[in-house]
Every structure is written in structure tokens, then in C-alpha cells.
Amino acid sequence: MKGAMKVVEKIKKEWFSNVRGDVLAGILVALALIPEAIAFSIIAGVDPMVGLYASFCIAVIISFVGGRPGMISAATGAMALLMVPLVKEHGLNYLLAATILTGVIQILFGVCKVAKVMKFIPRAVMIGFVNALAILIFMAQVPHFIGISNMTYIFVAITLLMIYVIPRFIKSIPSPLIAIILLTTVAIFSDMDLRTVGDLGAMKQSLPPFFIPDVPFNMETLAIIFPYSLALAIVGLLETLLTASIVDNMTDTDSNKNKESRGQGIANIITGFFGGMAGCAMIGQSVINVKSGGRGRLSTFVAGMGLMFLIIALGDIVIQIPMAVLVGDYGVHWNF
Template sequence: MKWTGRYKNYNVQSFRKDLISGCIVGIVAIPLGMAFSIASGVKPEFGLYTTIIAGILISLCGGSKFQIGGPTGAFIPILLAIVMQYGYKNLLIAGFLAGIFLVLMGLLRLGALIKFIPRPVTIGFTAGIAVTIFSGQIGNFLGLRGVERHEYFFENMKEIVLRLPSINMYSILTACICFAALLLTPKYLPKVPGSLVGIIFSTLAALWLFPGKVTTIGSAYGDIPAGLPHLEMLPLTWDNIVPMVQPALIIALLGSIESLLSAVVADGMTGSRHDSNRELIGQGIANIITPLFGGIPATGAIARTATNIKSGAVSPMSGIMHGLVVLLIVVLFAPYASTIPLASMAPILMMVAWNMSERKAFAHMLKTRTGDSLVLLVTFLLTVFTTLTTAVEIGLVLAAVLFVKRMSELLTVDKVLPDPSSSNEKVKAHMVTEDHDCPQVAIFTVDGPLFFGASQTFERNFHEQIGDGRHLHVVLIRMGKVPFMDTTGEANFSGLVKKLQSSDVTVIVSGLRPQPRKLLKKTGCYNLIGEEHFFEHTGVALNYALGKIESQKCQGCRHFAFRECSKLCGAESERHAISDLAGPLVREGKVTF
């Protein structure tokens, strides 16, 4: 996407629309940035820094006109796990490395490959992340004291149960006020961010009605400093980098999926078209620079992007303005944010989890009771009970295995003969019967990709239908419906050819498509069969095959598999002789045909 295309016909009116949408999205992003940061196990200001820096850079360098970038709920489980296992400084290194991986993915033009990740996997881990986010806020909602964060779901649930005696009714009341605002604001004030209204009302209620009774951001994490932190280089030593490579790859994979899904949603809402590779590069640049200012990993935010579009945005300037608005608010009002109760943040994150859970798609796919249902359920359960890394890896492997199984089931090998009743005497499988099958010529139609997953099916079907093939003189293999062949499929095909040729059977092929032809030439199988034995059309190939049979073996044959059989077996002259003898009897009414 060229810069001129991003700002084509841009004017003062366009800037006014971008300014308004940027202000609205910026206000929405502030409570979310702090909430996501706290849920990820780091101080709230780091989420604000990410919203500012990554938000501006993603809009400047990305491939979507309307994308809003920043911290998102999808990152919470993986970031929390990294913080707990390696610490905050190493999280910054992981984010930096993830940015490099994203840039490389964009430069290698891998943006289009993200769409090949199976939908059951994405829905499964998204729903699993939603459960993790929701359950992680139960402690703050109830105001439990002394709750320690653990990496795994069971341990966190056990911790909550153990801390239930410390439940704080003031925290529950604060959370309920915020929750009520989240539900009522869209209904009565649809243009006002519900999260902002919820935080303001619940914070004021806590300050005026029961001051000092609930845990706040300031009491838990210290005061939020105004402005941006200073640029600080990361300790990029070999010992620090190596352990962070795998977490960085997961961050990059998840970030690429989230950002491109968000860009697709934006395209659907606006009729525009994003540049997926440029989007990955923009995301990468943002994640390389943001950690230098203490920010956590960022990606495209679907909800904020949709809000940006609904608010009238016309260009990436709205995303830049959203970052500047957050910066201005942080500089002017950061100290006041320290008084926000953690119980006010809990309903916001719970609502985010509910909205991102893909519950309808999850239930629909589960009801199908197919292999996809299994992939969905396994990915979901592993995301909740183990780690996102394990869930994605096993989910992808399981999806690949099921895909191979399905593709192998698509391959069919049918023995066929011409059907005189059809137009152009097309060959069909139902024409082959015990009493209607040529003893010397066998015709097979191969339908489907001939690859490693289907090679056994191919070999077994041929063996069942022709055995060792010693009774045959010619085997015609119709390959027009084989779009792809890999080296395993070629090995099985070559083995069949060699086996038939060892029994003095001539192998001819019709309709061979470009990719299998190219592979057969590379492996030498093409020369093994002989160029003169390849034909474009089955009719020409069949004429050649009938010319190779032994006519004396046709004498007395009553299969009549082909229209030429009457002449080859001498049945034509025999039929005339019977007709001459039976003529007088027919005229006398003694014989009826």
C-alpha cells in the first residue's frame, strides 16, 4: 500500500473525522491498556506506554488504514507466564525478538500463510484465553487478599478457594457498580465508552462511600508516573536471548494472527483492502521499539479497530491521534489513575473475555461432531489447563493429521469401461462386472491427490483389482483427476509400473497433469513408461491399447467390453450365420428375438 494511497484526497474535513475518532478510541484504550497490563503481571503504566508508542507506530507503518494497535487480551496468558517464569526484563526481550520475527515474516511475504491456520485452532485457543482472562479476575472482583498468581489454571483456582475467607464486600460492590455501567451505557449512551463510565463511577463510589476499603492501583503497584519513560537499551546478551526465542515465536505467531484478523474485519466493515505483509512489518517495527520504552507486546485490537471505523475514521491518522490522546491524558491525569480500584478493572476484563470467547462459533463447531470438533476441544482444553504454546503446537499437529486423513480418503481408484448409453461413450465404473470385463485390457481412473497420506490406498486398490496383472496385456491409467503427486506417491506409482512391466504388461497413461508430469520426468518414471505411452485423451489411448492386444485370445470371448470386440472375437460373422439359419423359423413364428 503506497503512502499516496493511504492519504489520497485527504483534506481538513478528513482530519477532523480522524481527530474525533482518535479521541474516542484513545479514551476507550486507556482503561483497557491498564487492565491488560495488570492482568499480564506488570505495572499499569507499561500498558499505557504500549498504547501510545505501539499505537502510533502500527498506524504509521502498518498495512491497514484503520488498524488500532496496542496491548490486547489475547496476549495476557502468554505474557503472564513469561513474567512469572523469566521476569519483566526478559518479557521486554521476548517482545523485541517477536518484533524481529514479525518483520522477517513480512519481508518473506508470509502474511498470506496465516490464513492457513485452521479455524478450530484459532477458535479453540481464543476461547481458552477468554476462560483464562475471566478466571484470572475472580480474585480482584471478590477483593481477595494475598492471592498469588500461578502459571496453571488448577493452581489459580485452588488459590482462589483458599483465599475465599478474605472476601471483601466493598470490592464486590465496586465491581458491581462498574459492571452495571458496562451493561447500561451502551443502551442509554451508545456513543460513550462504557469502560470509562464504569471506572469513573465505581472509583468515585469507592472514594466517597468507603474510602480505603478496597485495593487500588496505587496501593498495589504504586503511583502511575506522568509522561513517558526514558529510552533504555535492553540487555541483549546471548544468555538472555536464547531462552526467549520460543516465547518470542509464540508472541509473533499470536500477534500476526490477531493483527491480520483485525485487518480482515476492518476490510469487511469498510470495503478496503489491507496489505498483510506490510501489516506484519508494521507490527514488527512497533514491537521492536516499544520494549525500549518499557512497553509490552502489542498487536491489532479488533474491538478498538471496529470502534475507530464506527467513529468515522478515514485514514491511519486516526490511529496516530489515538496514541497522542492517550499520551496527553497520561501527562495530565496519570496521578488520578492511581486511585482506581482493582475491582473496577475486573468487570472490564471479564467483559473483554466474554466478547472474545467466540462462544457461538465454539458451540456450533462442537455440535458438528467432526474431526474439527476434536481439534477445537483439544486446543481449548490445552490452552486452559497447560500453556498456549502447547495448545497451539498440538492443535496444529492434530489438525494436520486429520487433514491428511481426509485427503487420503478422497483418493479413489476405479476400474472402468466405456458406457455405450452415455454421450461419447464415457468410461464408468458400474460397467465393470464379472461377465463384462476385458481379460486383456484394464482401464483405471485415479481421482484425487497422490501423496504420502493416500499412497497405501492407491497401492491397495490396484492390488485388489488386478493382482499381479499377469493375465493382462495393457493397463491404461487415467490421471486427469490427479492434481498433485509427491515423492511418496511417485514411488508407489513407479513401483506399480515396474511390477506390471515385469509381467510383460504395457502401461499407458492418459490426461497426465503438469505437476505430476514434471515430477515423473525428474524421477525417471516418465522415461520408464516411455513418452509414446502418454496420451492427452482416453479415446486415443484406448485405440492404442486395443492395437496391442493378442487378437487370437479374443476368439470366443463373450464379454464385449468394447465396441471393437464384435470384430475382434469373430462374433459379427457368427451373428449373421445364426440370423440366416433362424430366418425361416422366425417367419413361421417358431423363434422370437
């Protein structure tokens, strides 16, 4: 009886102790996740829906099985960067198979309590890891604005300027989100010569379908995807534990790092079967969530569900976001 009461109290504390703050923060994060998921899909070389489906699935699943309430997990730039060679050489189905294997490896890491070992990684190494990925992600954006049009350069410059200046006057709404909304509106009504998200792939206004990756189930396939899956599992866990530590410090609470590792694994396995790429915790979005009042699992759940609602309801607008704006966004907004 006492055990059941403890479970009920834990659920109330993690899910319903801060309903208003969690819902509002989750909605804000959902809005900011759209351009990020699209941009990370572009980096990986896959259809935008792959990143959007991943962000939806991972956020919703991790809200139930993760070890750090209030932390946002979705498709990330760090993971997307590692996927580029695999997608280029073998295609999407091998990426989905690698995503599933990534989840299996992360569950094993959690069971073996590898999170304890991660604590010994020097802070300087972690900072170098994050900044190096930031530079590589920006370089991956270069082909999307070099040699396109003069208006593309102008939009990139304006985006960078807005992202730097807006926070001095408005702190309640992320500056990249404001830049994306305003400049997309200008682009839609001015008929400018700009490449848009819609030029990169079709936007499906539907829930992700379940399917098994179309790859041969043999040792040759395993030999292809295992190196990528191992790298994705390690990088994803590093970024997740770093983010968890940041959220721990911001909220003055503790988290279960091994449970989080297992949760990330479960989320990636399920995501791979629903057409999504591997993901992990996001430093920037988690900070935005906490600063906006998000504390519980409900904020992560609302972020994921809100993202899918926006895609289904506003997909026709999302495809009109100029690529130049996303490039400018990731020139300074390193939210892995």
C-alpha cells in the same frame, strides 16, 4: 513526477481525507485505552506504565508503518497472557528483550509473506482462539477481587450490570468507559475499602525513556526468550490479521497484510527499547474506532498521542481507578 504525485495523493487519502472523524474517534479510543492498558499490565504481572508506554508507542508507530489504516494496535490481553511465566521467572528486562525479538520475528514473517498462509486457518479455529483467551484473561483477574473486601464484590457486580445495561440506552460511548468514570468518581469521594490501580505500581507522568534491556547478550538468554517471542509473534499476527479482516469488511476496503506484519514488527522492536510490552491489533478498539467514524491513519495516531496526554495530564486520577471496576470490565469486555 507521477510517482511523487501518487505518493502525495496516498498520504492525503490515508491521513487527511477524514480529519474530523479521525480526530474524534481517536480521542474516544484514547480514553478507552487507559483502563485496558493498565488491566493488561496487571495480567502480565508488570507495572501499569509498561502497558501504557506500550500502547502509546505501538499506536503512534503503527499509524505510520502499518498496512491497515484505521486499525488500532496497542498492548493486548492475548499477548499479556503469554508473558506471565516469563515475567514471573525472569523479570521485566527479559520481557523487554523478548518484545524486541518478537518484532524481529514478525518482520521476518512479513518479508516471507506468511500472511497468505494465515488465510487458510478455519474461522472456527479463530473464534475458538479468541474465546479461549477471553476465559483465560478473566481467570487471571480473579486474584484481584477474591478475598479483598465485600465492597469489592459489590463494585464488580455493579460494573458488570452497567456494562450490560448501558448499551441499551447509550451507544455513542463505550459502556465500560462510562462504568469506569462513574464508579471511579464514586470511589474517590466515598473513601471505600477498595484496592486501586495505584496500589499496583507508581504512575509516572512522563514520556517513556529509551534504554537497552539489562540482560546478558548470549545464547542462554536467547534460549530463554525465543520460545516466548515466537509464541507472541504468532499470536500477535493471528489477532492482527483477524482484526484487519474485520476492519476490511466494515469499511469495504482492502489492506496490505504483509506490510501490516512488518509494521507490527517495527512497532514492537521500538516499543521494547522504550519500556513497553509486546502488542498487536485490538479487535474491540478497532471496531470502536471504525464505528465512531475513524477511517485513516490519523485516528490511530491521535489515539496514541491522546493516551500519553491523558497519562501526563490526568495521571493522579488514573491511579485512583478501583481494581474491582477493571475486573468487572474484563469479565464481559473481551477487547483483545
